[in-house]
Amino acid sequence: MTAKIISGTEMAATIRAEIKAEVEILKANTGRMPGLATVLVGGRKDSQSYVRMKKKACAEVGMASFGHDLPENISQEELLRIIQDLNENPEVHGILVQLPIPAHLNEEEILAAVGLEKDIDGFHPINIGRLSMKRREPLFVPCTPKGCIEMLDRTGVQIEGKRAVVLGRSNIVGLPVAMLLLHRNATLTICHSRTQNLPQVVREADILIVAVGRAEMVRGDWVKPGAVVIDVGTNAVDDPTTEKGYRWVGDVAFNEVKEIASAITPVPGGVGPMTIAMLLRNTLDGAKRSS
Numbered sequence: 330m331t332a333k334i335i336s337g338t339e340m341a342a343t344i345r346a347e348i349k350a351e352v353e354i355l356k357a358n359t360g361r362m363p364g365l366a367t368v369l370v371g372g373r374k375d376s377q378s379y380v381r382m383k384k385k386a387c388a389e390v391g392m393a394s395f396g397h398d399l400p401e402n403i404s405q406e407e408l409l410r411i412i413q414d415l416n417e418n419p420e421v422h423g424i425l426v427q428l429p430i431p432a433h434l435n436e437e438e439i440l441a442a443v444g445l446e447k448d449i450d451g452f453h454p455i456n457i458g459r460l461s462m463k464r465r466e467p468l469f470v471p472c473t474p475k476g477c478i479e480m481l482d483r484t485g486v487q488i489e490g491k492r493a494v495v496l497g498r499s500n501i502v503g504l505p506v507a508m509l510l511l512h513r514n515a516t517l518t519i520c521h522s523r524t525q526n527l528p529q530v531v532r533e534a535d536i537l538i539v540a541v542g543r544a545e546m547v548r549g550d551w552v553k554p555g556a557v558v559i560d561v562g563t564n565a566v567d568d569p570t571t572e573k574g575y576r577w578v579g580d581v582a583f584n585e586v587k588e589i590a591s592a593i594t595p596v597p598g599g600v601g602p603m604t605i606a607m608l609l610r611n612t613l614d615g616a617k618r619s620s
């Protein structure tokens with residue numbers, strides 16, 4: 330069997346076009362332009378590039394973006410004050426604090442300071458709490474997990490009643506994606522670095538979501554024939570044959586697993602573009618809810 334390749338690039342382009350049309354309607358009906366504020370602390374090159382991509386994506390769908398590029402040594406109080414200003418700014422409908430932030434800052438307090446109705450990353454403890462409880466609806470769901478579920482839905486994969494395995498339990502990806510699968514009535518197993526007999530547990534999955542950060546860890550013989558595999562991992566591996574000297578691979582050995590799975594996401598071009606599309610979706614939802 331050769332798996333269907335689920336193209337996040339194509340799916341995200343469709344979603345961005347849908348969002349662009351909705352932004353135009355919102356502007357025409359209310360005069361409101363959705364606005365995203367990005368908060369970047371320090372000079373990490375990868376974070377700078379993520380923020381640049383997010384601002385560019387906003388412009389492409391007709392949204393405003395407000396960039397706050399702050400020095401590495403900013404104090405907790407100063408950062409909290411900037412977030413408070415953004416909470417009060419009616420032109421801002423979503424606030425994104427690019428993680429990770431420098432170690433001297435208290436991340437938990439910063440994320441909790443983002444107004445609930447502008448928490449487009451879905452990391453506010455109340456949004457995460459609601460996501461984890463039965464019959465509670467968070468205002469926003471974290472973008473990468475939301476993108477994973479959207480990929481399953483748009484591929485026509487049934488989630489209810491299926492055996493789902495999530496490999497990874499981070500606050501950003503593993504845990505929230507697991508909660509989303511549970512909300513959708515999957516039978517869920519969460520694996521992590523202390524899981525025993527990992528390949529055997531992974532082999533039980535009808536739906537496998539992998540967010541570990543280890544290049545090509547999941548091999549072909551870990552996967553149940555016909556499973557659907559969503560690979561969140563993005564790992565740079567040395568490759569002297571490329572111009573840059575490296576290439577991106579996922580947490581899944583793509584060439585092996587594509588012969589076993591029924592559908593699989595590639596890296597790059599899989600979950601990554603969907604994450605940005607979901608950020609735009611959340612910002613638009615925030616703007617629609619504001620008055």
Ligand code: NDP
Pocket residue numbers: 473496497498499500501502503520521522523524527540541542543561562563564600601604
């Ligand atoms: P974290 O490092 O925060 O979490 C990794 C998880 O994997 C932890 O739960 C850890 O277990 C588990 N783990 C690590 N090693 C093993 C192992 N050998 N066996 C089993 N489990 C293991 O990573 P993130 O969740 O933030 O990111 C995961 C990957 O996803 C990264 O490659 C990251 O770059 C990528 N990513 C991609 C995004 C996108 O938009 N495409 C967005 C966000 C992340 P334990 O909890 O026990 O330590």
